[in-house]
Amino acid sequence: AQTVTQSQPEMSVQEAETVTLSCTYDTSESDYYLFWYKQPPSRQMILVIRQEAYKQQNATENRFSVNFQKAAKSFSLKISDSQLGDAAMYFCAYVGQGGSEKLVFGKGTKLTVNP
Amino acid sequence: DVKVTQSSRYLVKRTGEKVFLECVQDMDHENMFWYRQDPGLGLRLIYFSYDVKMKEKGDIPEGYSVSREKKERFSLILESASTNQTSMYLCASSLPHRGSPLHFGNGTRLTVT
Numbered sequence: 001a002q003t004v005t006q007s008q009p010e011m012s013v014q015e016a017e018t019v020t021l022s023c024t025y026d027t028s029e030s031d032y033y034l035f036w037y038k039q040p041p042s043r044q045m046i047l048v049i050r051q052e053a054y055k056q057q058n059a060t061e062n063r064f065s066v067n068f069q070k071a072a073k074s075f076s077l078k079i080s081d082s083q084l085g086d087a088a089m090y091f092c093a094y095v096g097q098g099g100s101e102k103l104v105f106g107k108g109t110k111l112t113v114n115p
Numbered sequence: 116d117v118k119v120t121q122s123s124r125y126l127v128k129r130t131g132e133k134v135f136l137e138c139v140q141d142m143d144h145e146n147m148f149w150y151r152q153d154p155g156l157g158l159r160l161i162y163f164s165y166d167v168k169m170k171e172k173g174d175i176p177e178g179y180s181v182s183r184e185k186k187e188r189f190s191l192i193l194e195s196a197s198t199n200q201t202s203m204y205l206c207a208s209s210l211p212h213r214g215s216p217l218h219f220g221n222g223t224r225l226t227v228t
Binding site: 006032033043044050091101102105106108 | 146148150155156157158159160163165171173205207209211212213214215216217219220221222
């Protein structure tokens with residue numbers, strides 16, 4: 001079964017600085033999708049960014065970008081120019097080919113942004 | 116924008132009660148999901164539905180059942196609530212494609228006493 005590991009339960013960053021959240025996954029599949037979701041305190045979980053495994057180019061959404069290393073099975077999220085509103089739980093997620101759209105989530109990283 | 120609405124934000128129930136958690140989405144999504152979120156454990160899938168009356172067990176289905184009689188509504192049922200089912204429950208919906216993002220509700224925090 002596929003697993004997703006987020007090795008940093010908590011991270012902190014100074015406002016305006018850059019932070020990288022780590023995610024590794026275990027799979028034998030070659031075609032899959034990876035996601036980062038953000039859950040602000042007491043608020044709804046939302047999609048931050050998505051990466052298709054067959055695409056070499058790293059996905060980017062404004063201040064959010066990923067470093068996708070397929071061979072290493074690594075999918076880290078970089079947040080540039082951190083803002084107070086970036087403080088949240090961040091979850092990495094994987095969905096593979098296996099005939100179902102069920103995502104597997106990591107345990108999450110709590111990001112604190114210090115003013 | 117897709118809206119996923121969970122009927123209760125907070126719920127307190129007694130051990131042994133039958134509990135219904137309701138979820139409605141307004142974007143005609145085929146897929147609907149129920150996740151349980153616990154600190155340090157992330158999100159764990161309870162049940163997944165890919166069409167009306169169709170369901171698949173997730174990773175932790177024990178003690179839960181689901182109902183999907185209409186496309187827009189997906190209910191999670193705790194047949195006999197127990198204290199270890201105290202948790203945050205998240206409903207989500209998506210289009211029937213692996214790359215489609217999940218759209219989440221605000222969550223229901225259930226306390227079983």
